[in-house]
Amino acid sequence: MTQGRSIRLFLVDGTPNGLLTAEIMNWTGHVLTGPRSKLSELVQRPECGRTGIYFLVGPDPDNSLRPLVYIGESDDVSTRLKQHNRPEDKGGKDFWEKVCLVTSKDQNLTKAHVKYLESLLIQNAGHVGRCKLINGTAHEYINLPESDRADMAFFVEQIRTVLPVLGFGFLRETHRPSQPEKASVKASLSTAPRFRMEIKRDNITALAQEVDGEFVVLEGSQARFEWTDHKHNYRTLFKQLCDEDILVDNGDGNRRFATDYAFGSPSPAAAMVAGRAANGRKDWKVEGSGQTYSEWQDQQVSIAVNEVSE
Structure with missing residues (x-):
């Protein structure tokens, strides 16, 4: 039997459509999400100055059933988000309406960790097939010790657990009855x-x-x-x-x-x-x-x- 999990959600400004944080008990990860309209408030949060993974999510004009998603990493997420917020002719991205970033509460995520996480998450999103990736092909990143790779595999599983709770279902695996299952x-x-x-x-x-x-x-x-x-x-x-x-x-x-x-x-x-x-x-x-x-x-x-x- 699958064991239950506790997820702590916090409405930063007290409204359901504003900034939201999420944490899972006994997980060092910290999730912050919000609409693009709240980006000026989001980038002022201390989490945005840390090393982490982020997701830009928006509608696909050619397919209303699946979102467009960009998965990125940075050792200063706020700087990258400011760049993505520029018009496309100035190097930004127009498609996204929501942003979600994942950092570590103990701030132990390094640049090598998030590059590895980015590679895993792009591969997972492509395999699941619930979104259209803006990234294209994932670049495999293997420059991590075996123990760190195991830690990051666990970190990815927690991300895939918490994101659907926040309305981001593009990493949620589809169980296939005709294949071997857990x-x-x-x-x-x-x-x-x-x-x-x-x-x-x-x-x-x-x-x-x-x-x-x-x-x-x-x-x-x-x-x-x-x-x-x-x-x-x-x-x-x-x-x-x-x-x-x-x-x-x-x-x-x-x-x-x-x-x-x-x-x-x-x-x-x-x-x-x-x-x-x-x-x-x-x-x-x-x-x-x-x-x-x-x-x-x-x-x-x-x-x-x-x-x-x-």
Whole structure:
């Protein structure tokens, strides 16, 4: 069973849209984030004068489903942020709307540490595929002792834990049921049923499982070849999955999922299979029983309530 974690959040100016700090118990890291409109206040914070990693995040005008992200490092983050705030024709970056920087409370992060962290984080973000990186290809940095590399691997895991809590989900790993998983994920899979969705007239069958709060359509699942509902916003997601070779030509008039893919809920998953808007809570059914996802979820809630009352 995965152990719980305590994260301490502090609203610096008392407003939810202002500067925010975050810390994890027993972790030396310190996170500071805020909107670009608060940059003049952010750069005055003592954290900005330290060595650290920073993320610039903004919307992608060509893809509303994933953000644009730049990952950088500096031994004086405030100086780099001031440079990035310039107009593009003067060497700055226009795309970003939010900034997040990670430093160390004990100030033991060195320039070598953050260069190594930058390399790891760029690789992780590219592998996860939840954003479009402005950086391009990561430059591998290995000039660290083995013990320091182990410390930085732990540091990265803490960053990947805290950032989604702050609304930055681009480093959050997607668990893939068809691949070897950690023990905690195996445990969740052992109790999670497989859901099946069928469109018989088109010979389409898809399978999925719910893992860590996400609805994962399994590799090999079939989907309609083209999107048919031109008024629905999910058509953008369908096109994206085709462009990124997640949905590939199956050679029989349909498409198939070339890899496991996680969705936030059953309905977008069902829509990608059907090629149109769909109600995933009704269309996905427990394999072997025919129970809808909605009925299954209601049953799980009832069981949990009864166990508490007993």
